[in-house]
Amino acid sequence: MKDRLPELIEPLRLARTERILQGELPLSRMARLVESVSAVTGDVEVKLSFVINERNLPCVRGHIRTEVGLQCQRCMQDMSWPIDNQFELMIVESEAEADQLGEEIDVLLLDEQLISLSELIEDEILLNLPIIPKHEAGTDCANNASKDVEGIAEQAVTPTNKAETKDKAKENPFAVLAELKNRKD
Secondary structure, three states, X not given: OOOEOOOEEOHHHHHHOOOEEEEEEEHHHOHHHHHHOOEOOXXXXXXXXXXXXXXXOEEEXXXXXXXXXXXXXXXXXXXXXXXXXXXXXXXXXXXXHHHHHOOOOOEEEOOOOOEEHHHHHHHHHHHOXXXXXXXXXXXXXXXXXXXXXXXXXXXXXXXXXXXXXXXXXXXXXXXXXXXXHHHHO
């Protein structure tokens, strides 16, 4: 079993001393995550390296790994969603510092010196959830869904609709124009 991580951390101090935190956090303590998924069990594996980077800025480089339960929006069944993500956040103390870095740089804006480690990790997990969770292509769910769509399309074209469709297809769209031209003559 890996070490339990502290609830509160001081990112700037950890970056200045170049500390590494590695361990697990229980997913069940992450309230926003619990509300966003269909099931949470177990822990999230976390490795955080607090460093001063090449630009002489404090940052945290992290790696998280876990699985959460989501509801597939295609078949409405529960499914397991793996999360294995690496990230890098520049540690800043003000909006002005964040603005100087630019929009392409992800930042950890500190309101206080101490922050909740589980909230930081929860944010990263939430950012890695799909907007519309679906089973991957090639699974039974995806294959059944494409068959369902084909079946619905076939039902929409009933025998009476097929006859009407054939009659309309035979009509020449320019026939109306030809009639108008003949009337003028």
